[in-house]
Amino acid sequence: MSAAVTVVGAGPAGLAAAIVLAKGGRDVELHEWHRHVGARFHGDFQGLENWSCDEDTLCELQSWGIDINFLAHPVRTGTGFDARGRRYEISARRPLYYLVERGGSVQSLEYGLLKQAEALGVRVHFGSRVRETEGETILAGGPRKADIIASGYVFETECEDGAYIAFDDRLAPRGYAYLLVHQGRGTIAACLFSGFKRQQEFVERTCDFFREKVGLVMRNEQAFGGYGNLRLPRSAVQGRHPVAGEHAGFQDALAGFGLRYSITSGALAAQSILENRSYEQLWR
Template sequence: MIQAQTVCAVPTRREPVTVIGAGPAGLACAIVLARAGQRVIVHERRRRVGARFHGDFQGLESWSDDIDVLDELASAGIRPSFEHHAISHVTAFDGRDARHEIRAEKPLYYLVRRGSGTDTLDQALLEQAQASGVEVRLSSPLKSAPGLAVVATGPVLANIMAVGYLFETAMPDGQWACFSDRLAPDGYAYLLVQGGRGTVATCLFREFTRNDEFLARTIAFFTEHAGLDMRTARPFGGVGNYGPPCRGEHVGRLLVGEHAGFQDALAGFGMRYALRSGILAARSLLEGSDYDSLWRHSLLPAIRQSIGNRLLYAKAGDRGRRAMFRRMAVGDARPMLARLYSPSLLGRILYPFARRHGRIPQHDPDCCDDACTCVRCLCQRHVTSGVVEPQLKTRPPTS
């Protein structure tokens, strides 16, 4: 089907652009617009920016593109004023508990913290936005807005779930991950330690109702294999969605970040896609260019490839994953990871099967378009396949 282009109107300096949601995508968009002289008003329904998160460590990936992610942000005028640590060594365990040392010459990702605290990614973006003249209104839920609007309200469905603990520790800095269905069905468990603070979690792609059981197994695993030492542990949890995005514009609004389905389906590394989509939305508004063309060129190929990768990961089993990590542990792992996200003939062949295997798209109760095929499933033809909003049941571990 040939899709009609939607060319955005260029806003006037007096006409404010409304951004709904103060996550990384929304704030990145606001920063680029404001630094170009555009008036911007950001509405955030929560009382604090970053309130979805609790200071947990996350990875801002830098392997899927030739350009370093911090250089990409800098080219858009966004400074890395948040706490960040370049990670080029990860200890990975496969489903048979074999250990693999994954190394790269350049950063695989940057360890950042999310939340409302000092030096978090969210707080740094807020401060840059305000310094650029953006008006940020907290506790301001907004469902409709006159004029130009960008929607950055986060995931609309839940088919990824992460639960874990934040803690203090005497452990040395390190990054550990385990790719075993015993700990994280179709996902992975991880332990991230930096400067006496740590995050340990299981990232699930199915069996959400058993999250407490998988988290207990994760704690036991890393205690045995990485010397996990948790002090003053605090539980946290969150959900996300992945799937094939269909469009970035709807009834005059530009959709960015996870709200539009811009997410890595293989591992859930979506921050880079969120930030990039916010920057692209700002460009389309400032230049009067077609936003859908921009994100389809810059984001869609890698997202579709990641959906195919998810099918391969699920079907590979312990033996296939072990072989993959053995290969990755020889030499520089970054080029191999980059190839995983580069569009390929195999990826195009796998894509339709991967969509069916992953039960995506899924029905969205806000359906309003009979022809949509995106992650939001804006169409009543599709039926939810047992994917429900999970209940987070984590509790502080007993000592």
């Protein structure tokens, strides 16, 4: 019997890799630095994008054997604002993206993936920071540095569901500001590609903007923030080990929608081990 595969990091990339490996009949030891999944996130809503491939994102996940046991609300309409505050309605027949929740709650993406991995027999070691690797290992430890930061609030609200984005350097230099409301809860943030030292100023401007434009009212707001890595990978192999997700630099370099890339690359890294194929060829 072959030895267990080690997976480093229980984010979407590492969890997807663990699920695909376990479904393929391999023993998996999954190590997560923090004491629970989703520690890097705060119950914020994110978009699992559905625009970069013809294949629907959720169908792609299911084709890897991943169940949709987490909140994945299809969003087909939204509102965009340009730098002059002009409003554009956006709609599509197929979902633009699926709204997911990040963090450790029972409806979050990572909690759902964790439960699937555990049900398949993956041994998950929390509070286990991997520093050295040996044997078959997939590295999925998330971003290595901060090229972009997103900062804002998660909150409760009476406002109707909606998805809003604004491209205006006064709100988010070289990036964008966004507001997502779903069933009485919301996420608002400025996603900055520069001007990091003034992030709080941009967050407050973003809140004022959406108060004025869409009548936003927030209750019980809690600050949140995070960062992402936009380095494009030349190679996604470190030593002999496949590197998945943002640890490899798999990201949407225009807007930071890295989730789908993370899940797909995690699954491909697992496939490369199961089928003894070149990961470099698979991800390219």
